[in-house]
Amino acid sequence: MQDKKDTFFQVIKDRRSIRKYTDEKVTEEDLRLILESARQAPSGENAQPWRFIVVKDQESKNFLSYVGKHGSGRRFTGEFLSKQMQERFKDLKDEEKKIAAYKKLTSGNVSAFVSEADINIIVLGKKDVWDAPFDTSAAIENMLLTVTSLGLGACWLVAPCIDIRDELRMKEYFEITDEYKLFAIISIGVPARIPNPRPRIPLKDLVFNEKFGVAYYEE
Numbered sequence: 300m301q302d303k304k305d306t307f308f309q310v311i312k313d314r315r316s317i318r319k320y321t322d323e324k325v326t327e328e329d330l331r332l333i334l335e336s337a338r339q340a341p342s343g344e345n346a347q348p349w350r351f352i353v354v355k356d357q358e359s360k361n362f363l364s365y366v367g368k369h370g371s372g373r374r375f376t377g378e379f380l381s382k383q384m385q386e387r388f389k390d391l392k393d394e395e396k397k398i399a400a401y402k403k404l405t406s407g408n409v410s411a412f413v414s415e416a417d418i419n420i421i422v423l424g425k426k427d428v429w430d431a432p433f434d435t436s437a438a439i440e441n442m443l444l445t446v447t448s449l450g451l452g453a454c455w456l457v458a459p460c461i462d463i464r465d466e467l468r469m470k471e472y473f474e475i476t477d478e479y480k481l482f483a484i485i486s487i488g489v490p491a492r493i494p495n496p497r498p499r500i501p502l503k504d505l506v507f508n509e510k511f512g513v514a515y516y517e518e
């Protein structure tokens with residue numbers, strides 16, 4: 300039992316957003332396990348409103364990359380203009396690094412990597428199911444953890460899905476019917492590089508004891 304617990308928590312700790320992949324392929328056996336883990340996720344009223352499109356064709360992946368790049372570029376430009384981005388980088392004192400980060404983000408290039416992933420899974424949810432955003436998120440997290448346990452890497456992207464114009468482009472290209480909404484793209488491949496963990500807010504600032512604001516933990 301202890302072994303199972305340790306292994307499970309290790310997978311959670313090892314998961315990272317992977318944005319660089321080798322040319323190696325994901326096996327059909329692994330892909331099926333990843334999709335099966337999505338199918339096993341909980342959903343409100345057991346509605347299972349998720350649907351998945353597996354995208355391996357290079358031209359289609361290039362299209363996803365194009366939409367992702369432009370979606371990200373617009374989003375980050377909006378964040379820059381509304382000064383949210385400056386707030387996010389306020390602790391970075393090196394001006395050159397700061398400007399480089401602004402340029403990289405507003406260019407949208409940060410989301411162009413999907414064309415290099417072996418597989419992209421487009422995650423759709425039924426529009427008439429109230430809990431669809433939560434349901435699809437549960438399915439996605441199951442997939443990310445399965446990916447990690449298989450020694451593969453994945454990244455959850457919403458950048459190509461937020462702008463209505465991008466959603467319409469995607470729907471037309473992938474022939475998605477109108478009862479479905481586009482929620483995310485999950486790019487999957489063999490990691491070329493495992494990044495360091497991103498910082499996490501400590502439990503003492505996240506968890507409260509009976510009343511909001513009263514820390515449950517000291518550390």
Ligand SMILES: Cc1cc2nc3c(=O)[nH]c(=O)nc-3n(C[C@H](O)[C@H](O)[C@H](O)COP(=O)(O)O)c2cc1C
Nearest residue numbers: 314315316317318409410454455456457458459497
């Ligand atoms: C809802 C959601 C949307 C995300 N959208 C994007 C995205 O569009 N592009 C991207 O590169 N990463 C995206 N990410 C990945 C996050 O940037 C990443 O999870 C976060 O920085 C923490 O890093 P980690 O996943 O390596 O722990 C998204 C993650 C989530 C949960």
